Amino acid sequence: MLAMDTQATISGDRPDFSNHWMPFTANRDFHREPKMLCRAQGCHYYGERGQQILDGCSGLFTTPAGHARAEIADAVRDQLLTLDYAPSFTRGHPQSFRLASSIADLTPEGMDRIFFGNSGSEAVETALKVALAYHRARGEGGRDLFVSRERAYHGVNFGGIALSGMVPNRRAFGPAGPRVVHMRHTWLEQNRGTMGQPVHGSELADDLERLVALHGAENIAACVVEPIAGSTGVLVPPQGYLERLRELCTRYGILLIFDEVITGFGRLGHNYAAQAFGVTPDIITMAKAITNGAQPMAAVAVSREIHDTIVDAAPEGQVEFFHGYTFSAHPASCAAALATLNIYRNESLFDRARQMSAHFLERIASLQDLELVTDVRGYGLLAGVDLAPLERPGLRGHIAQKRMFDAGLHLKTTGDAAIIAPAFIMETEQIDTLIDTLRGVLVELAD
Ligand SMILES: Cc1ncc(COP(=O)(O)O)c(C=O)c1O
Secondary structure (H helix, E strand, O other), X not given: OXXXXXXXXXXXXXXXXXXXXXXXXXXXXXXXXXXXXXXXXXOEEEOOXXXXXXXXXXXXXXXXXXXXXXXXXXXXXXXXXXXXXOOOOOOOOHHHHHHHHHHHHHOOOOOOEEEEEOOHHHHHHHHHHHHHHHHHHXXXXXXXXEEEEOOOOOOOOHHHHHHOOOXXXXXXXXXXXXXXXXXXXXXXXXXXXXXXXXXXXXXXXXHHHHHHHHHOHHHEEEEEEOOOEOOOOOXXXXXXXXXXXXXXXXXXXXXXXXXXXXXXXXXXXXXXXXXHHOOOOOEEEEOHHHHOOOOOOEEEEEOHHHHHHHHHHOOOOOOOOOOOOOOOOOHHHHHHHHHHHHHHHHOOHHHHHHHHHHHHHHHHHHHHHOOOEEEEEXXXXXXXXXXOOOOOOOHHHHHHHHHHHHOOEEOEEEOOEEEEOOOOOOOHHHHHHHHHHHHXXXXXXXX
């Protein structure tokens, strides 16, 4: 139940919308038809009128343990009153070391050197720099080319945009930043409607070998992929695809970077996609669910070999890696992350995600009979539903996410793909409500 004073706030006057320029938002449309969130609890948001909105996307893949977790709020408050800020360069504080150890307990064996940032985009930039620094430290500084993939999303900083395979994200800014070449994406007609890893398409990984032949392995620093391409609609890797990328990277001395900003921390029912798919990269980026969305934070896990190579190449007493952020390992973010990892562990939430997956994916698959649905895909507690486009790509998705909000469901759409990522604490009945609401809206939109 809402407390009375909260209720009063929710029904209070709207703020002035003119000053905040919202990110990745159709601002003019938002001003005409605002979709406001005023409160959150568990698996629900509450809007301006106090109306309940089921959170079908765990915020923005950030909040698998559910909203407003008191343990996290208490930890942040205590931390701010104990040590609110510590300069992140040349000064340490206990929480960051504790957190790094806790993350190292989750990462694949040996990937236990952890660098902190504040967003997924920063994690990606950090990973690219680590790769360049590593090759340089080994006397192979000529390796400055990165291999990415069509339909990739790696954040919005210049490195991430160069890696990006999303046309609108690149068009306005040019292919600035590092040199990048792209492999084909992994969506294939033959795999339509597949839940779990599709059968067809492992040969798409051979694009990496073609790029090696074209550009020379001695010029390639790293191959960067989201194990599941999340933001462009949940493209699950075909069976054997990641294994093949691993094999080729090892053969040609190319680092394999998994961008696990979405897939990290249990989304696939395992700590990381690396464990879910049994393929160990050299570098893992992570963010989003690291603090259950309560504080901005990101991390990059690096193999011991890469870390030691960079560190040992520098003279004693000198900074080894010229990179970092004012808010790297912010004490409040560390406290939030430590409290979050405790919740994940104490409530066995990654196991729960794995157990809930079968029901979730079965319900997602049931949407295939709808006129508007052209494809469904999913793995773990992550799914994509393609909607038949209208006259302009993205218009159907835009309209759909607004109608879903009005119907009491928050989902992310990218272009015409709806992306569903429930909290790991969601009950079976809530998953059913999610799917039923989605179905209802899609039926209405088809009329
Ligand atoms: C795979 C991946 N990398 C990087 C990012 C960028 O993260 P942020 O928005 O925190 O900068 C995202 C965000 O969705 C992502 O999905």
